[in-house]
Amino acid sequence: GAVVSQHPSWVICKSGTSVKIECRSLDFQATTMFWYRQFPKQSLMLMATSNEGSKATYEQGVEKDKFLINHASLTLSTLTVTSAHPEDSSFYICSARSVGSTYNEQFFGPGTRLTVL
Amino acid sequence: GENVEQHPSTLSVQEGDSAVIKCTYSDSASNYFPWYKQELGKRPQLIIDIRSNVGEKKDQRIAVTLNKTAKHFSLHITETQPEDSAVYFCAASSTALIFGKGTTLSVSS
Numbered sequence: 001g002a003v004v005s006q007h008p009s010w011v012i013c014k015s016g017t018s019v020k021i022e023c024r025s026l027d028f029q030a031t032t033m034f035w036y037r038q039f040p041k042q043s044l045m046l047m048a049t050s051n052e053g054s055k056a057t058y059e060q061g062v063e064k065d066k067f068l069i070n071h072a073s074l075t076l077s078t079l080t081v082t083s084a085h086p087e088d089s090s091f092y093i094c095s096a097r098s099v100g101s102t103y104n105e106q107f108f109g110p111g112t113r114l115t116v117l
Numbered sequence: 118g119e120n121v122e123q124h125p126s127t128l129s130v131q132e133g134d135s136a137v138i139k140c141t142y143s144d145s146a147s148n149y150f151p152w153y154k155q156e157l158g159k160r161p162q163l164i165i166d167i168r169s170n171v172g173e174k175k176d177q178r179i180a181v182t183l184n185k186t187a188k189h190f191s192l193h194i195t196e197t198q199p200e201d202s203a204v205y206f207c208a209a210s211s212t213a214l215i216f217g218k219g220t221t222l223s224v225s226s
Contacts, residue, residue, distance in 0.1 A: 046214070
């Protein structure tokens, strides 16, 4: 149980284009999903917290107009990188917290490798 | 917000030795402290976690201790093996998980 999927697993795009990444909880409902970014040899950095049916909360320094997050259902959150540039190339990982969880256990997706040319 | 410090950044041990990684956190509201092992290009893999109402937890060769008063927690790996070589991250959470910067553990045979 507690499986989170991400799609696509990798994507290569041209500079200036937009890329959408999907994060799905397959066997549980998630009121809250989180988006992280990880650059090579660095830690996971929280980008935003996504709550079902409401606006996402972005961490300081993360541009909300560039990284659009939609959490339309209890099993799906999407991250759209708009007007992507080479510096946006990174490993993007989502996680999900189950409805009713007492502690903040989270389940991670497999990640999406984004390369912007 | 929460801030997590992790030390050391690199750790080299001989096979069979013990390895200890330490983390401190700043937010007293944090109540969940997981440890992850991450291989290159893959998602973090949960290896052990501890909740704020527990001081110590053990799972075979891995143990974690938590000192809420001092706001620090540690990962202990005994009888290390070459396959334990990886990057390890601690994290603390009251809402979102905030990660430490990671420790690269190398176990030589």
